[in-house]
Amino acid sequence: MKKWYEKAGDQGDIIVSTRIRLARNLRNCPFPCKLQKDGMLKVDAAVKDAVLNGNSAIAGEFDYIDMGSLTQTDAVSLVERHLVSPEFASDREGRGLLLMKDESVSIMINEEDHLRIQVMQQGLALDEAYQMADHLDTLLDERLKFAFDDRLGYLTQCPTNLGTGMRASLMLHLPALQDSGAMNRIAGNLSKLGMTIRGIYGEGTQPKGALYQLSNQVTLGLSEQAAISNLKDIALQLVAQERAARETLVKHVETQDAIGRSLGILLYAKLLNNDEFMKLISNVRLGISMGLIDHISYDQINTLMIEAQPATLMKHAGKNLSPSQRDQRRADLVHSQLTH
């Protein structure tokens, strides 16, 4: 079965993926941070039961993963595949994960909240992802009874999630805007509009791979539909700005050179560390959108960007690898993925 990130998406030249995340808690049960291990296990069992043993259409779609039984490598690989948060992977006792077989839906149990329902889609797919999340929310609420207050909405451990409990995010590839130095200004403007944008890999002004996450900040006093609509409007403005910046860049032979070299190195290197890989693959992604590279698809790029991450590399190798061994395996993987 194809993973969600192996399918092409709308506005895929710039919008890599869409994520909807709902924070939910069980009624009459303390938040996870207030639970002992037996309390956490009870929550875990209840959620697991609701998903896997419910008579709903979704029961057969999910696998359950006991986080406490995972190796560090397998846990970090889940982070690299954007299925769980780094915090969830680092402290695994009493936590569980329900994972849809195509990895498009994950339900973290006992993260900051009892449930974090997350739906991922390729490209711009806010409405589809929200519908899926809403559908799951409805099904699970019938069995689990979520904590809800008529005035505050869904109750969450952190007040910034109160209300809808929804965080909608888009992963954007913004190399041309980053290159133009516009990102700081853009981030400042977006925060006034109740949005945040930040680098996905690495903090600072030049995130690795020029990948940014744009998210809504406001969850209180605004419907899910309104939040999603705002996010989409702003994302499409950023997409237009990025496309305009790319049109200027593509005319420069220096850009064409940098993109060509990036592809050449990816195809022929025998050692690739992750930082360099992210920089090169970002250039190749840009090259595809500019029509400079025509035999590589966004799906291939998106897949590689996940498969080439350190823990996921080791997971596929079935053993721990030294940094140098990883660099070698990454180069081999990139070569084989881009040439077949």
Added chain:
Amino acid sequence: MKKWYEKAGDQGDIIVSTRIRLARNLRNCPFPCKLQKDGMLKVDAAVKDAVLNGNSAIAGEFDYIDMGSLTQTDAVSLVERHLVSPEFASDREGRGLLLMKDESVSIMINEEDHLRIQVMQQGLALDEAYQMADHLDTLLDERLKFAFDDRLGYLTQCPTNLGTGMRASLMLHLPALQDSGAMNRIAGNLSKLGMTIRGIYGEGTQPKGALYQLSNQVTLGLSEQAAISNLKDIALQLVAQERAARETLVKHVETQDAIGRSLGILLYAKLLNNDEFMKLISNVRLGISMGLIDHISYDQINTLMIEAQPATLMKHAGKNLSPSQRDQRRADLVHSQLTH
């Protein structure tokens, strides 16, 4: 007709080319540095007549080029193709060049000596090149009467050429020995044996492209055959040392990586300056010898190394080019030569 450098040669993995050069002067005529323009023109006319209007087999093989009528670009391109010396190209008045159609033989008229007969061959071909030079020498001596002293041998302007007037040279590609830091020691040892070795492109310890010229120094008291035999023995020792150093290098993934990246950049870059080009093409040449690259031949490399030089690029473009335009055209040339 294929140029001499477009044909493969013996020991071509390390010995790029062979050159034999004979210095000859006309009897009863001052050396060129002592001649006025009319004197130079008389020498030029005499040599030209001897080659082109002689009833020998060679008459139809040569073209005559009046150096004084050349543009700077065309003159420098002759240097890049190793057909004339830089000094000969920079001060062109009263000088002429006889050039065999495959460019394997050039006769400079009024260089430091009245005639400099030069024969170039691909790979290790000292005997063949010397036979050709000797054959021309014999034919021309019949008509021109060269200055010869029974005790000193051929008379030349510079006493370092007295005797045979012969300089035999091999162009060697020595990236592994260069990389190992052995070149200074080797150069010191060779000078004790009456040989010199020096970088062809750029002075210093790291010549561009790891290309070295190995030549005999002694022209007096030693026959041509003995000088050639010594040079060949020493060259084959260097070849053996370089091959051994390559065998060590090829085991390192870092070497394989550097070679792969060099090929990748050469194939995909849109801008290549000459220094980088020389470094990359040297790595690719090394990669061919190591069996890491199998679809590119030494001939292609040797041809590119000449065709990608600045003046030769402009000559083929038919116009002057800015450095940036040259870098672009060089990248295009490399791409098309290495992919067809």
